Amino acid sequence: MVSITLSVPKELKSEMDLHPEMNWSEIARQAIRSKISILKRMDALVANSKLTEKDALEIGRKVNRSLAKRFGA
Numbered sequence: 473m474v475s476i477t478l479s480v481p482k483e484l485k486s487e488m489d490l491h492p493e494m495n496w497s498e499i500a501r502q503a504i505r506s507k508i509s510i511l512k513r514m515d516a517l518v519a520n521s522k523l524t525e526k527d528a529l530e531i532g533r534k535v536n537r538s539l540a541k542r543f544g545a
Contacts, residue, residue: 488496
């Protein structure tokens, strides 16, 4: 198994230290696996897309404008 070093803020480390019973390495591995799974699904969804980044940004802007109008922001 390969090792990586993870940096966390001091405050977070202090909170982690309150729970020494937790296997923080395993929790980090699970979080990384979960994120990789989500990214793989996203990659599969867009793999055959013909939309360009410009197209996607324009659609996003239209959605944002519509939501802002709908909710009065």
